[in-house]
Amino acid sequence: MRAVVKNGVGVFNPQGFLDGAASNAILSIEDIEATVAQNADMVLVSLKKVIFFNRNGLDAFVKMFHKVRAANHTTVGFCDYDFKKYEAITKFYKDDLSFSLFKTHEVATLFSSNYKNQNKNILLYSEDKSQRAAMAIELHDNGHNPIIAQTQAEFDEKAKVENAYDIIITETYLGQMGQKVATRVTGNAIIYTVSSFLDAEIGNTFNIEYHNNSLNVGFRLFIFDAYKVVSMNVHALNFFSKLSTSAAEYNATICFVGLNFDKTPKEFKDNLEDSGIMFFEQMDDILQDKELLRELGASSAANIKHKRALNKITVTELPNFIDATVATIEMMTNSQAIKESAKVDDIHIEKRENTIASSIGFYGDMDGMVVLIFPKEIAKKACELLIGEETDDTELILDTLAELVNIVGGKVKTLLADHHISVDITLPRTYLDISSLLEIVQDKKGVQVDLSFNNDKFVFFLTR
């Protein structure tokens, strides 16, 4: 069984009866290796559809937790259980509860650095005082407003108040939390949150692959939220200097916000500035200054230094890309695709209203970017398969689109592997309108294929 990964959270969904034999059959060595390779920020095992488990049944997953955690500093644990299951797990692992327990998947995502919706009012209670404090700190760090009940009576009283809290947390336990550098995306800027002492460990906790993928898909502004950094040593200085140098190749900018130099040598700042890093006191100094954002590349990625032409390998493999795209969209919409035209040129989009787009990069033996431009109707139809109903919720449609383009990327990867071409895919990116897409691709030459699905026009664009 493989984990389903969404927004950096990988979830296993076993079903039925989980004893030792079943767990070992569910989770092979290859599955564990694949989970490590996925490099998710959080790996969970949902017990929602497990009606029976025993200690042996959970042990296989706990072993997997240890491996994933050791390799990637990932937060790991079980989720989606009732009180009876919670009691059983805490009893089984009384002296060795090194993983986390989240009552629901939604609760788990509150502790994930990739969680998009912040500012949740959260009532929380745990019998264990240190757990209460740990949860409150994590939630606060992730941008929420935790309210701690100190006693069961206080919790019962507070929980009675209708609509006072977005989420109530009980029967949750934080094991060793992930030590990864928290990441969030604001517009076209990526914000990393760093804290306490920055030393050589930053090389392990910073997800360099995510960062490189972000550069590949067109992000150009990276902000380190460093309000909570106490000090930095020379190893961290070297790390950030190198990061900035490599970002410069993409014409990307790295900034630090809120970093104070009370306990960090002042000359470090000069060194970092020499390598191109900028310093700001407040986050709003950047995010609220549209002019500055434009200069730093966060509102436009058109200032890419290296415009690269399509190469022979990309063109040779073009049919694979188109097949993968068409097959995926046909599968998701259950409609037949008709290829209308193909040309090598700058991207040309006739209909811009009610059109959304997504892109995914690939790199390895060959590199480039696939851009898919959808009429909203096709995206909505694809949503119907994944969520089971029609929706006009734009965020949900964009999320689905990201899943769809992820499937396309996965299929491309498989098809190319059949031709002994090894590539990795980046995170998918979505665009609410065509103008934001054009900022990325308007001056790039590529292959444009116009397709029609039940008379809805759809554009496929492959570029480098």
Added chain:
Amino acid sequence: MITKEKIDYYIEKIPPAPKALKETLMHLNSGDLVKAATVAKEDRALNNYLKVLVNKPIYGFKNEVSEVSQIFGILGVSRSQQAVYNYMLSLLSPSKWVLFKLNRVVFYNLQADLSMNWKKILEYLSIEDKDILSAISLLPASIIVSEALFAEKKKDVTLLRTVHNIDLNTILKRLCGVDLFDISQSIAQKWEMAENISSIIQASSGVKPANDAEINKLGKWMHLLLFYTLSQPRYIEAELNDFIDFQIEYVGDIYEDFSKLMEIS
């Protein structure tokens, strides 16, 4: 990917029950085991199937049973009917499985495991009805139908399921408006199986509770039995564990009884 037309075509090409089987079932229905065995002897494949099935360890016979008349005699009317239905369903199974990592032996084992435990359940519920006993034979139809419809699209389905937790039954329902259990029902109708067999199978999906309380109760037991069986390592390895969604809430009220009966601890 999968269209309603493809499903209609699939149902259409399901052959009607062979004449010998129909006659065998007719005699079993009237309780005449001797005539049933005489007709069944004409179908060598049925003979062979019954021999393999009843000699599986789960049936618990000490000595090998080889004659059809002997098999029917030992099994009795109800279980003989169940065994013949199991055979009919096996006729639909592919010679080579693609979507699931199955083969003939594992599939027959699955039929045997389900049949024996269903009998145990019906005894526990004090139900003596040969059609209800035979209903379990139709349950693996959902597996055969999944294989037939999704095998060509295995890679696509696998990719889809790596980014979204969705089962095959839901995919089919959302794409075509019918699900695996509707198609299983069509098979039952084509083979003129008793109507309550179809009703129990529909309820056993866990997503379509029946209005009839008795049918619904049987549907719950069958749903839980299916997932109990599919949680065995050999079926997990065959990738059968998550092809449909386990509806844990649906079976909540019978779980205690089920776990006692199956001695789960």
